[in-house]
Amino acid sequence: MDMVSKVDISRNLPQAKRRTGDSRSKIRSVVQALKALDYLESCGDEAGVTEVGQALGVHKSTASRLLATMESGGYVARNDVTGKYSLGMRIVELAKTKLDQLDIRTHARPFLEELVQKTEETAHLAIMDQGSIVYIDKVDTPHTLIMRSKIGYRISPHCTALGKAILAALAEARIDAILQEESLRRFTPNTITDPLTFKEHLTRVRIQGFAIDDEEHEEGIRCAAAVIRNHTGRVAGAISVSGPAARVSRQRVEEIGILVRDTCRKLSKSLGHNGNHT
CATH class of the missing domain: 1.10.10.10 (Winged helix-like DNA-binding domain superfamily/Winged helix DNA-binding domain)
Structure with a gap:
C-alpha cells in the first residue's frame, strides 16, 4: 500500500x-x-x-x-x-x-452526629471568641437527661474541656494574656485555680491530644474535648462530648477523650490539615 x-x-x-x-x-x-x-x-x-x-x-x-x-x-x-x-x-x-466554602459547622455536623451515635452523650462544637468559649452547634444525647447548654452560650475556658483543649494549642504568650483577662475563677471544688498547676495540666493535654473536664465547671458533669485544625494548621474550633458523671465515669471519660481526639483529627484532615501544627 x-x-x-x-x-x-x-x-x-x-x-x-x-x-x-x-x-x-x-x-x-x-x-x-x-x-x-x-x-x-x-x-x-x-x-x-x-x-x-x-x-x-x-x-x-x-x-x-x-x-x-x-x-x-x-x-x-x-x-x-x-x-x-x-x-x-x-x-x-x-x-x-474553596476555603471560603469550608464552613466549620457544616463540616463538623456529621462528626458530631457520629460521636453522639457512638457515645449516646451530648456533643458540642465551639470556638474561642474574645477569651471565652462559645457554643456554635450541638447534638443532644438520646437520653432523657440532657445538657442544658445552648448555642451562643459563653463559658470560661479554664474550667472546661473545650477551653483547655483550645488553650493548650495556643502560644504561651496568648495563654498568659487570656488567663490574665479571665482569671482562674473557681466554679466547683475541682476547678483548677493555681496558674502553675493549670499550665502543667495543659502540658498533659498537649501530650495526650485531648482535654478532660472532671466536674470542674459544673458538679455532676464530665466532658472530653479536642481541637480541630484547618488547612493552615491553626485551631478552627473544638469538639466535646459531655455527660452526667453517673453515666460518664473517670475511666469512660478517658475513653471518650480518645474517640473525640481521633474524630477531630479526621475532621481536621477533611479541612485540609496535613498533620503538622503551626
Missing part, C-alpha cells in the same frame, strides 16, 4: 472515530495540565520548560505549548527575567473560593 492510499483511508474514516480521537487528545491535555500544576506546586519555586517537560514525560515543545495555554488562563505565571513558571493567581482565587 503506497502513501497516497494511506492518506485516502484516513480521510475516509468515520466522523465518530475522528471525534473519539480528538476527545482522547483533549483528555490527555487536561491530565498533562493537572500534572504540570502538581509539579509546580511540589517545586515550591519556579520551574523551567525543560523541567516540566521531563516531569510530564513530554517533549519540550509540548510542555512549552501547554504552559503557554495555562498562562493565558492565569493558572501559571511566567517570570520574564528567568523564563521560568510558577503557579498563577487563578489558582489562588480558586483556592480562596
Whole structure:
C-alpha cells in the first residue's frame, strides 16, 4: 500500500472515530495540565520548560505549548527575567473560593452526629471568641437527661474541656494574656485555680491530644474535648462530648477523650490539615 492510499483511508474514516480521537487528545491535555500544576506546586519555586517537560514525560515543545495555554488562563505565571513558571493567581482565587466554602459547622455536623451515635452523650462544637468559649452547634444525647447548654452560650475556658483543649494549642504568650483577662475563677471544688498547676495540666493535654473536664465547671458533669485544625494548621474550633458523671465515669471519660481526639483529627484532615501544627 503506497502513501497516497494511506492518506485516502484516513480521510475516509468515520466522523465518530475522528471525534473519539480528538476527545482522547483533549483528555490527555487536561491530565498533562493537572500534572504540570502538581509539579509546580511540589517545586515550591519556579520551574523551567525543560523541567516540566521531563516531569510530564513530554517533549519540550509540548510542555512549552501547554504552559503557554495555562498562562493565558492565569493558572501559571511566567517570570520574564528567568523564563521560568510558577503557579498563577487563578489558582489562588480558586483556592480562596474553596476555603471560603469550608464552613466549620457544616463540616463538623456529621462528626458530631457520629460521636453522639457512638457515645449516646451530648456533643458540642465551639470556638474561642474574645477569651471565652462559645457554643456554635450541638447534638443532644438520646437520653432523657440532657445538657442544658445552648448555642451562643459563653463559658470560661479554664474550667472546661473545650477551653483547655483550645488553650493548650495556643502560644504561651496568648495563654498568659487570656488567663490574665479571665482569671482562674473557681466554679466547683475541682476547678483548677493555681496558674502553675493549670499550665502543667495543659502540658498533659498537649501530650495526650485531648482535654478532660472532671466536674470542674459544673458538679455532676464530665466532658472530653479536642481541637480541630484547618488547612493552615491553626485551631478552627473544638469538639466535646459531655455527660452526667453517673453515666460518664473517670475511666469512660478517658475513653471518650480518645474517640473525640481521633474524630477531630479526621475532621481536621477533611479541612485540609496535613498533620503538622503551626
